[in-house]
Amino acid sequence: MCLAVPGKIIEIYDAGGMKMGKVDFGGAVREVCLAYVPEAVTGDYTVIHVGFALHLIGETEAQETLAMLREMAALEDEIGPEKAASQ
Amino acid sequence: MSEVRPSQLGGITATKYISEYRDAGLVKGVIAEIRRTVTRPWVIMEICGGQTHAIKRYGIDQLLPPEVELVHGPGCPVCVTSLELIDKALAIAAQPGVIFTSYGDMLRVPGSSRDMFSIRAAGGDVRVVYSPLDAVKIAQQNPDQQVVFFAIGFETTAPPNAMSVVQAQALGLSNYSTLVSHVRVPPAMHAILSSPENRVNGFLAAGHVCAVMGYWEYPPIAEKYHTPIVVTGFEPLDIVQGILTAVRQLEDGRCEVENAYPRIVTFEGNRPAQDVIDRVFVECDRKWRGIGMIPASGWRLRPEYAGFDAEERFSVGEIQPEESPTCIAGMILRGMKKPHDCPAFGTLCTPDHPHGATMVSSEGACSAYYHYGKA
Numbered sequence: 308m309c310l311a312v313p314g315k316i317i318e319i320y321d322a323g324g325m326k327m328g329k330v331d332f333g334g335a336v337r338e339v340c341l342a343y344v345p346e347a348v349t350g351d352y353t354v355i356h357v358g359f360a361l362h363l364i365g366e367t368e369a370q371e372t373l374a375m376l377r378e379m380a381a382l383e384d385e386i387g388p389e390k391a392a393s394q
Numbered sequence: 395m396s397e398v399r400p401s402q403l404g405g406i407t408a409t410k411y412i413s414e415y416r417d418a419g420l421v422k423g424v425i426a427e428i429r430r431t432v433t434r435p436w437v438i439m440e441i442c443g444g445q446t447h448a449i450k451r452y453g454i455d456q457l458l459p460p461e462v463e464l465v466h467g468p469g470c471p472v473c474v475t476s477l478e479l480i481d482k483a484l485a486i487a488a489q490p491g492v493i494f495t496s497y498g499d500m501l502r503v504p505g506s507s508r509d510m511f512s513i514r515a516a517g518g519d520v521r522v523v524y525s526p527l528d529a530v531k532i533a534q535q536n537p538d539q540q541v542v543f544f545a546i547g548f549e550t551t552a553p554p555n556a557m558s559v560v561q562a563q564a565l566g567l568s569n570y571s572t573l574v575s576h577v578r579v580p581p582a583m584h585a586i587l588s589s590p591e592n593r594v595n596g597f598l599a600a601g602h603v604c605a606v607m608g609y610w611e612y613p614p615i616a617e618k619y620h621t622p623i624v625v626t627g628f629e630p631l632d633i634v635q636g637i638l639t640a641v642r643q644l645e646d647g648r649c650e651v652e653n654a655y656p657r658i659v660t661f662e663g664n665r666p667a668q669d670v671i672d673r674v675f676v677e678c679d680r681k682w683r684g685i686g687m688i689p690a691s692g693w694r695l696r697p698e699y700a701g702f703d704a705e706e707r708f709s710v711g712e713i714q715p716e717e718s719p720t721c722i723a724g725m726i727l728r729g730m731k732k733p734h735d736c737p738a739f740g741t742l743c744t745p746d747h748p749h750g751a752t753m754v755s756s757e758g759a760c761s762a763y764y765h766y767g768k769a
Contacts, residue, residue: 309443309444309469309547309600310628313410324564343666343667352410354605356550357524357525357554358527361602362658362660365658369657372654376631379420380422
């Protein structure tokens with residue numbers, strides 16, 4: 308139920324006073340309500356739940372998380388689990 | 395980049411912010427770090443049924459060291475909607491002149507004596523909608539009929555459902571109403587942690603609930619019950635990172651609220667969405683199926699929106715719900731039992747003939763165990 312799918316906002320327009328837009332999910336485009344992301348601009352990534360954008364996706368935060376996890380995996384590859392355990 | 399499994403999401407192909415979080419190499423690195431960190435047994439509960447399904451689908455529970463046990467929480471709105479309300483929904487849907495609309499999963503849940511498909515077979519107009527705004531459109535297109543939307547869900551779904559009421563009011567629709575069964579996560583965490591039978595040492599908080607609500611409600615819970623709470627996402631890498639963060643806290647003897655899903659979740663959450671929730675809904679006591687009454691655990695429509703309340707609009711007589719005598723869903727939803735502990739699991743109770751909602755819903759723990767293996 309709480310599944311929310313990331314997508315890219317490719318168009319923004321007003322429909323009867325409501326901020327709406329088109330979102331591209333890796334090729335599939337759907338109409339989405341953008342009322343809860345008033346700051347959104349075309350090109351932003353957001354997560355969509357039952358036809359509503361719930362939050363914009365922070366690119367900086369996403370890259371920081373991935374960089375930290377890549378470091379962890381690199382440590383594992385370089386020195387192996389036995390030695391990493393004693394670090 | 396190798397992936398844990400082919401990345402498909404309801405037919406949608408891989409896109410940015412999905413495939414990189416399914417990188418098998420990175421998942422392996424985090425699992426190795428969990429193995430290095432853990433020294434004692436810990437029980438961690440993922441709140442959200444979407445996370446339960448990801449854990450079973452990707453076999454994450456099989457990759458973890460034996461010290462880390464995952465138990466599955468009550469975060470499945472279809473599972474915890476009371477049988478009484480489902481019977482009420484069925485009674486409303488059976489009335490002439492009604493178009494009953496709902497998210498797909500909810501239609502398959504058996505009531506005490508019938509389900510929505512039998513209503514439809516008997517000539518009822520029951521429709522699945524993707525978004526609550528679709529239900530509002532149906533009301534616009536059918537001014538001579540009453541359109542009822544079954545507004546179930548946790549905090550994630552509350553802003554969309556609330557917006558449908560705001561929209562119906564703005565359009566001056568007098569034929570749209572909602573049967574509201576909203577539930578909230580923090581009161582359920584209190585109920586689980588304060589139970590004398592509680593086994594949970596740490597929580598993975600539901601990432602998309604927190605996208606809306608933030609996590610400002612959680613520090614008092616972590617402190618009161620000395621239980622770490624980690625805001626966690628839904629992809630395999632998100633989930634193992636959430637588990638690692640919780641294990642580190644448990645091993646250090648810390649009980650903090652940490653955010654392992656910062657690309658989507660902020661401390662404050664989505665303020666415009668919280669404002670609309672506050673405008674339309676007010677806190678209420680709510681009966682959770684299999685768990686019982688939890689004080690202040692739900693939202694209902696504010697009195698000023700009573701005109702959009704299906705319970706006010708339709709009289710359905712007395713409802714006397716009858717639960718399955720075999721189903722142990724209540725124990726599963728509190729993390730006290732696993733689906734395999736149920737004698738009916740996979741034999742008398744299957745997705746085609748479900749006894750309880752945890753076997754029906756695509757987020758239910760029993761359905762996850764049934765679909766993704768017997769481990």
